Amino acid sequence: MRDILSCKSPIALAITIAATGTVCSVTIAPNAQAQESLIEEVVVTARKRQESLQDVPVAVTALTPNQLERGSIQRTTDIDKMVPNVELHETYIGSESLSATIRGIGFDDIEKSLEPTVGVAVDGVFMASNSGAVFDMFDVESVEVLRGPQGTLFGRNTIGGVINVTRTKPTGEWGAKLQGTFGDQDMTDIKGVVNMPLGDRGGLKLAFKNIQSDSHVYNTTLQDRRDFRDSTTISASVRFDISDDTSVLLTYDDYDHDTIAPDNLMVGPFPEALTGYETSQSNDWKTSPQLNPLEAYMWGNNTTLVITHNLSAHQLKYTMGIMDYEEEVHESSWGSSTIFFPVNRFQDFKQTSHELQLSSTSDGPLSYVAGLYYLEADSFITSGPIQPFTVNHEAEAQALYGELTYDFANDWSVTLGARYTDEDKKMESYSWPPVVGDADRIANNTDPSVLQMYATPSFSDDNITYRAVLQKEFSKGMGYVSYSTGFRSGGFFNRGTTPSEVAPYQSEDVESIEIGLRTNPTENTQFNITYFNADYTDMQLNVVTPASFPECGKGGAEEDAAGITCSYIKNVGETSQDGVEIEAVWMPSAATTLRLSLGTLDTSFDTYDYNGVDVSGNANMLYAPELTYSISGEQRTQMLGGEVIFAANFSFQDEVYTQTPWAIYDPATFPRVTIPSWEALDISATYLRDTENGTFKFIVYGTDVLEDGNREQRRFTTGSFTWTELAPRQQFGVTIGYEF
Numbered sequence: 001m002r003d004i005l006s007c008k009s010p011i012a013l014a015i016t017i018a019a020t021g022t023v024c025s026v027t028i029a030p031n032a033q034a035q036e037s038l039i040e041e042v043v044v045t046a047r048k049r050q051e052s053l054q055d056v057p058v059a060v061t062a063l064t065p066n067q068l069e070r071g072s073i074q075r076t077t078d079i080d081k082m083v084p085n086v087e088l089h090e091t092y093i094g095s096e097s098l099s100a101t102i103r104g105i106g107f108d109d110i111e112k113s114l115e116p117t118v119g120v121a122v123d124g125v126f127m128a129s130n131s132g133a134v135f136d137m138f139d140v141e142s143v144e145v146l147r148g149p150q151g152t153l154f155g156r157n158t159i160g161g162v163i164n165v166t167r168t169k170p171t172g173e174w175g176a177k178l179q180g181t182f183g184d185q186d187m188t189d190i191k192g193v194v195n196m197p198l199g200d201r202g203g204l205k206l207a208f209k210n211i212q213s214d215s216h217v218y219n220t221t222l223q224d225r226r227d228f229r230d231s232t233t234i235s236a237s238v239r240f241d242i243s244d245d246t247s248v249l250l251t252y253d254d255y256d257h258d259t260i261a262p263d264n265l266m267v268g269p270f271p272e273a274l275t276g277y278e279t280s281q282s283n284d285w286k287t288s289p290q291l292n293p294l295e296a297y298m299w300g301n302n303t304t305l306v307i308t309h310n311l312s313a314h315q316l317k318y319t320m321g322i323m324d325y326e327e328e329v330h331e332s333s334w335g336s337s338t339i340f341f342p343v344n345r346f347q348d349f350k351q352t353s354h355e356l357q358l359s360s361t362s363d364g365p366l367s368y369v370a371g372l373y374y375l376e377a378d379s380f381i382t383s384g385p386i387q388p389f390t391v392n393h394e395a396e397a398q399a400l401y402g403e404l405t406y407d408f409a410n411d412w413s414v415t416l417g418a419r420y421t422d423e424d425k426k427m428e429s430y431s432w433p434p435v436v437g438d439a440d441r442i443a444n445n446t447d448p449s450v451l452q453m454y455a456t457p458s459f460s461d462d463n464i465t466y467r468a469v470l471q472k473e474f475s476k477g478m479g480y481v482s483y484s485t486g487f488r489s490g491g492f493f494n495r496g497t498t499p500s501e502v503a504p505y506q507s508e509d510v511e512s513i514e515i516g517l518r519t520n521p522t523e524n525t526q527f528n529i530t531y532f533n534a535d536y537t538d539m540q541l542n543v544v545t546p547a548s549f550p551e552c553g554k555g556g557a558e559e560d561a562a563g564i565t566c567s568y569i570k571n572v573g574e575t576s577q578d579g580v581e582i583e584a585v586w587m588p589s590a591a592t593t594l595r596l597s598l599g600t601l602d603t604s605f606d607t608y609d610y611n612g613v614d615v616s617g618n619a620n621m622l623y624a625p626e627l628t629y630s631i632s633g634e635q636r637t638q639m640l641g642g643e644v645i646f647a648a649n650f651s652f653q654d655e656v657y658t659q660t661p662w663a664i665y666d667p668a669t670f671p672r673v674t675i676p677s678w679e680a681l682d683i684s685a686t687y688l689r690d691t692e693n694g695t696f697k698f699i700v701y702g703t704d705v706l707e708d709g710n711r712e713q714r715r716f717t718t719g720s721f722t723w724t725e726l727a728p729r730q731q732f733g734v735t736i737g738y739e740f
Contacts, residue, residue, distance in 0.1 A: 038523045039587060044144050045164070047403065048153050048369045049359045054518045057415065057469045057480035059147040059530045059581060061597075068137045070634065070647040072682045072703045076120075076134050079163065081651045081682065082630050083145045084581040084599025086161075087623045089713045090134045092261035092725050095298030095327050096231075098133035099714065102147050103532065104577045104603040104624030105160035105510075108659050108714070109542065112349055112379035113393045113427065113494035114569065119150070119158040122165050123251065123304050125321030126155070128351040128377040128395070132255075132298060132325065133163075136233070138179070138191045139207050141166045147581070148532055149486030149510050151465035152417040155373060155399055159486040159510045159536070169249060170203030170239040171195045175740055179697075183733025185228065187213035202240035209233045216710055216728035217262045220276060221289045221337050230258040245310040250303075255325075257298040263288035264335035267671045267715070267722040274336045277724075284709025285726050289337035293330075300325020300349075313362040317355075324350045332439060335723045342439040347381035370402035381494060385435035387564065388443035391494040397423035403467065415469035415482075423489060425459040431497035434564070453497060459504045463487045477519035486510045488540065493569045500551065505569050508538045524587040531580050535606075539573035543610065544661040544719045551611070565718045572663070574606040575621065591636040598629040610663035619662035625654035625677075642689030642696075652679040658715035671722045675712050680704040680729075694740025704729040 042053040046060040053062055061083045063073065071082060076098055080086040087101040094110030100118035101107075107117045112129050119126050120133045127133055137143070143165050150158040174196055181189040191209040198204050215228040237251040265288050266275040276289040305320040327349070332342035357371035375397045382390040403417030431453040435441045465487060471480040488508045496502040512534040519527045545552045545566045552566035579601040586594045603624045605616035632649035660673040684701040713727035 039520070039526055039585065044142075045166075046144060046146055048357065048371075049361075049367070054477060054520065054526070054528075057471050057478075057482055057516060058150075059514060059516065059532070061145045061147075061583060063143040063145075065140055065142075068140060068143065069699070070645060070684050070686055071632065071649050072684060072701050073137055075136060076163070076165075078137075079143065079145060080628070080653070081649060081680070082595075082597055082632070083147075084583065084597050084628050085147060085579060085601050085625075086145060086599075086628070087625060087653065087656065089623075089725075089727065091714065092259075092264070092294060092296065093329065093331065094131050095259060095296040095329070096132050096134040096257050097296075098130040099623070100130065100133075100160070100163065101623040102145075102160035103534065103579065104575075104601055104621045105534075105536070106621075106623045107160075108622060108716075111494050112347065112377070112381070113391070113395075113425075113492050115157045115489045115491065117157065117160040117488055119154055119162045120165075121154075121162060123167055123321075124306060124319045124355070125302075125304050125323075125353060126375075127323065128353075128375060129349060129379075131327065131349070132300075132323070136191070136209050136211070138209060139167050139177075139193050139235075141168045147530075148514055148534070149465075149484050149512050151486030151510075152401060152403055152419045152467040152484065153369070155401070155419060156397060156421055156423070156463070156487060156489050159488050159508070167237075167251075168193070168205070170198075170205040170237055172197050172201075172203030172239065177737070177739040179735060179737035181733055181735040183213075184731045185214040185216055185225070185728075187211070187229075187733065198238065198240060201242075202238065205235075205237040205239075207233075207235040207237075215260070215262045216731075217285075217726055218287050219263050219290060220279075220287050221291055226263065226293055227260045228262060230260075232256050247308050249306040251305075253302040255298070255300060255302075257296075259296050259298075261294040261296055262726055263290035264294065264723045264725055265290075266333075266335035266340075267724055269721055270336050270338070270340070274338055276337070277335075284707075284729075285711060286709045288335055288726070290335050291333040291337050291339065294333075295328070295330040297328040298325055310361070313360060315359050315361050317357045317359070319353075319355045319357070321353045322351070334721065339439065341386055341721070343383060344385065344440065344442045345381060345383040346442060347379060349377070349379045351375065351377040365407035366404070368402065368404040371400075373397075373399040373401070379494075382442050382444040383495075384432075384443040385438055385441040387431070387497050388433075388435060388441075389429065389431040389495070389497050390443045391430070392428040393425070393492070393494055394427070395423065395425045395491070397421060397489075405469075411473040413471045413473075415467065415471065417467040419465045420462070421465075421487075422462045423460070425489075425491050427455075427457055427492050427494060427502065429453065429455045429457075429492075429494065429496065429502045453499060455499055455502050457492050457502055457504050459491050461490060461507055463507060463509075476521055477517065479517045480515070482514045482516075484512050484514070486512075490540070490571075493567060495567055498552070498566065501566055501568055503568075505540055506538055506571050508536060508540050508571065510534055510536045526585050528583045529580065531578070533578040534576065536573070536575045536577075538571040539575055540569050540571060541573050541608070541662070542659065543568040543570050543572070543663050544717070545664060546719045549664075565720050567718075572610060573608045573616070573619070575603060576606055577601065577603045577621075577624075593634040595632045596629070599627070601626055601628075608662065615663055618665055620657040620673075622659060623656045625656050627654040628652065640687065640689075642687055645686040645688070646684075647686070648681065648683045650679065650681045653677060658717075660715075660717040661719050664719065670717060671715075673715060673717065675715065678707075678711055681706050694738055697735070697737040697739065699735035699737075700733075701735070702730070702732045704731065706730070 146162040178192040359369040401419035469482040490507040547564040603621040608616035630651040710726040
């Protein structure tokens with residue numbers, strides 16, 4: 001063991017583990033200690049049915065509630081600490097908006113007309129937009145991260161992968177879980193779950209969460225810290241068994257996110273006296289002079305209905321999801337100490353989805369899952385005053401899918417799947433000339449008699465995605481080879497204010513080959529390794545140009561100085577990616593668990609066509625680190641009349657490229673477009689003590705404990721100006737909880 005820990009690099013560590021056989025997986029059941037170091041089976045739903053993780057021919061990482069809590073995985077954005085080839089961060093210009101990249105395929109924008117590359121599902125309901133996808137990991141039963149295209153079973157807009165979150169269900173018994181966390185920046189996080197029976201066949205679960213905190217960025221103009229989070233969610237869930245074979249689960253969530261985002265930093269074009277960029281850089285990114293706050297509010301409700309009915313050797317499942325929310329954003333300083341390019345936005349969004357699924361439950365050689373899916377998503381946005389526009393957007397998609405697995409020999413099986421998707425979109429886009437001298441105005445307050453543009457583009461497409469897998473079982477595990485395809489829907493860019501900006505673009509497609517090995521060399525080791533290779537065509541890329549560019553046609557140097565730009569989504573790129581992912585766990589004793597997660601990634605643009613010129617040599621993939629890894633350990637011991645669990649996780653992410661207009665990028669005149677590599681050490685000590693009526697819990701934790709200050713997590717270059725967003729580093733806190 002001492003030799004393994006002395007390895008100087010993560011790759012050397014991975015090779016040593018593979019060579020010695022001390023290898024593993026990603027999740028360990030809570031009662032592993034009672035199994036004499038035997039690693040417990042982990043059940044996942046990566047193929048829309050319950051299966052052992054080690055039997056599933058998909059690159060999937062499963063995280064248990066204990067791993068989330070002891071690993072300081074507090075929100076969605078923390079998941080990438082433990083999953084290879086995943087990069088997640090919050091985009092503050094949107095409310096609770098997730099920027100997600102898996103295997104180099106990412107999405108870093110907030111518009112509802114743009115489709116994500118990584119699907120996020122909660123209790124089986126896919127979010128049509130990643131706004132609202134940054135949420136708390138409390139009251140979670142499981143988190144599964146599926147990497148690579150998942151177009152057959154999960155559908156459109158999963159070309160990077162899927163983050164699948166399942167919350168706990170009503171237990172039908174009296175019980176409660178109450179918890180309070182208190183940390184730096186006056187953070188107070190109070191949450192709880194109460195379960196109660198509903199007769200002999202049902203149960204009710206009530207949950208609440210409220211978090212408040214100050215910003216981690218000190219404002220040098222105010223000489224103070226702004227408020228940051230003020231978020232409240234209330235949920236009610238009812239489960240009732242209508243009969244022995246039929247169950248109904250209804251969940252309602254109401255949320256109110258009143259967020260003043262951490263102050264940004266403007267990189268250019270203003271001088272240091274207005275941006276404070278160099279000053280902040282010299283003091284570990286702790287400060288910003290931003291004059292006016294970035295306000296991003298979101299309030300709404302979600303409803304989920306799941307009905308399951310067990311038939312002879314089959315299960316029929318119906319899932320309905322409704323998300324209905326409003327958002328409001330105000331930004332006028334962009335990290336500077338002045339007012340520059342004010343933006344006021346208001347939008348409504350509603351999505352409704354229905355899925356009917358039939359799956360086999362028998363133990364025979366043939367198993368399958370098939371289903372029908374329907375989605376309707378409508379949005380309204382109005383924004384101004386510098387680039388005033390109002391947009392109504394409607395999207396409708398329906399799909400038919402199925403996947404069949406046949407064991408054609410003792411140790412061999414083949415899986416074949418396909419999905420047909422048909423979708424239609426339409427948009428009404430209005431824009432007006434810039435409003436001067438009224439920073440509070442938004443577009444729909446503008447006189448319609450001076451309408452500058454009215455466009456009604458439409459988009460229709462149908463697509464078939466495939467998946468084929470050959471799988472071989474052996475005494476210590478299994479191996480597989482798979483071929484899969486996926487697509488990201490085309491459509492329009494609703495932020496455009498000229499006809500060329502709102503013109504339709506087409507869907508992008510991916511083909512991927514994956515080779516995987518899942519092994520259990522001994523009862524206390526597991527080792528999972530995956531190689532992947534993917535090619536993307538018709539890649540949708542954001543092209544931003546200054547107003548003075550002929551294609552933009554909005555003006556000249558005066559408009560450039562005001563920050564006016566043109567933004568397009570165009571099918572301009574072809575890319576290729578390949579890499580290796582290793583996930584391992586070793587339990588040297590019943591009380592000790594060691595884990596390794598490592599991902600390598602090689603990405604490149606094969607072509608990037610901009611106005612007939614190939615600029616692929618100038619472009620880089622967005623948020624695609626060449627190396628990610630984490631090494632973690634957990635030690636359990638009996639002391640102080642209870643159990644103490646010490647946990648630590650060291651994670652590393654390589655340098656990444658950020659959002660910039662590669663079509664016109666010039667390193668001599670544009671700001672730096674990379675986020676440096678960074679590492680973080682998270683530690684925690686959990687004390688559990690059983691009482692006559694329940695379990696008392698006390699946790700002391702520290703995240704990124706070796707580094708003070710903040711770090712850059714996101715940059716965005718519009719072509720006329722650039723800003724950067726800052727993430728906190730060293731944070732400490734305590735959690736007190738009680739469960740019965």
